[in-house]
Amino acid sequence: MLGPLRLFVLLWSLAIMVPTAHASTIGVVLPGSSLVFYQTLLKGIQQSALDHRVDLLIRNPSDGESLNTPNIQLRIIEYMVTQGVSGVVLAPEPLAGDTRVSVPVPVILVDRYSADYDGISTVYTDNFSAGRKAALSLVPVLKKGAKVAMLRLASNVSSTVARESGFLSVARKEGWDVVIDTYVGYRPRDAEVLIAEVIKSYPGRLDAVFAPAEPIAYGALRVIETAAIGQRPRLVLFDWRPEFLEGLKKGIVHAAILQDPYRMGYLALASMVEALQGHPPPRTLFVDVVTVTPQNMNDPAIRSLLARYAR
Numbered sequence: 001m002l003g004p005l006r007l008f009v010l011l012w013s014l015a016i017m018v019p020t021a022h023a024s025t026i027g028v029v030l031p032g033s034s035l036v037f038y039q040t041l042l043k044g045i046q047q048s049a050l051d052h053r054v055d056l057l058i059r060n061p062s063d064g065e066s067l068n069t070p071n072i073q074l075r076i077i078e079y080m081v082t083q084g085v086s087g088v089v090l091a092p093e094p095l096a097g098d099t100r101v102s103v104p105v106p107v108i109l110v111d112r113y114s115a116d117y118d119g120i121s122t123v124y125t126d127n128f129s130a131g132r133k134a135a136l137s138l139v140p141v142l143k144k145g146a147k148v149a150m151l152r153l154a155s156n157v158s159s160t161v162a163r164e165s166g167f168l169s170v171a172r173k174e175g176w177d178v179v180i181d182t183y184v185g186y187r188p189r190d191a192e193v194l195i196a197e198v199i200k201s202y203p204g205r206l207d208a209v210f211a212p213a214e215p216i217a218y219g220a221l222r223v224i225e226t227a228a229i230g231q232r233p234r235l236v237l238f239d240w241r242p243e244f245l246e247g248l249k250k251g252i253v254h255a256a257i258l259q260d261p262y263r264m265g266y267l268a269l270a271s272m273v274e275a276l277q278g279h280p281p282p283r284t285l286f287v288d289v290v291t292v293t294p295q296n297m298n299d300p301a302i303r304s305l306l307a308r309y310a311r
Contacts (some may be wrong), residue, residue, distance in 0.1 A: 037239050133166075151220060163213075
């Protein structure tokens with residue numbers, strides 16, 4: 001027969017092991033799962049859910065499918081609502097049509113703002129300012145008339161459009177000549193092929209290249225590292241993959257502008273929990289970016305941020 005103390009310990013252990021029957025479940029919908037950015041964003045969401053003791057229902061389309069199959073995210077959200085989620089954390093892709101969507105549960109947007117959804121809060125990067133920061137990293141090394149390439153992602157993705165606009169605002173002020181300004185897409189392998197084509201087709205020497213998102217940055221790095229050392233343009237990229245570290249060490253990457261997707265995901269989920277508890281979060285929560293260079297890449301704060309991207 002169990003004594004009083006052992007019985008108490010056993011009941012306490014079971015209370016920890018058995019999940020609460022009425023715990024809130026929050027839906028999570030991202031644009032995909034293969035990019036390191038989204039993997040890191042999801043890690044932040046999952047840790048926040050663990051800390052706040054809520055369950056998650058995660059459903060993501062294949063990478064790029066949201067752009068090729070209009071409104072697939074909306075159909076996923078509709079499914080989640082039928083499953084009884086209390087709210088949805090959404091990294092939104094553009095919807096087809098001009099109708100603003102009203103979801104019957106609270107929606108918090110993460111990574112980018114979207115006018116398509118009536119989100120109660122948006123947790124993201126100030127992308128225009130981040131694009132400016134990318135260009136400002138080049139100001140000390142580029143002269144007026146420098147030849148610059150802008151490699152764009154897609155015209156209907158608000159976050160990258162804002163980064164591109166921020167970069168160009170500095171380029172125009174500094175008098176740089178943007179000799180390549182083209183869309184190369186969002187699939188890493190396809191982007192790499194197109195980047196190689198546009199760079200090789202330019203008859204002169206490029207001084208710098210801006211790659212405003214992870215899939216473009218990956219392709220641009222692979223193309224530029226094959227060029228002769230004296231012919232390599234300075235590469236400024238956005239986001240992070242562990243492979244980029246070698247590019248920094250070799251000096252191929254002039255600067256990497258890093259978001260903090262882990263923190264964005266953590267704050268988005270935490271904000272949803274607060275909202276469900278009757279505490280509306282701020283309409284906008286900006287998470288700062290960090291400029292990583294060969295000179296500061298070994299700083300403890302930088303190493304800590306890079307560690308969050310580890311697979």
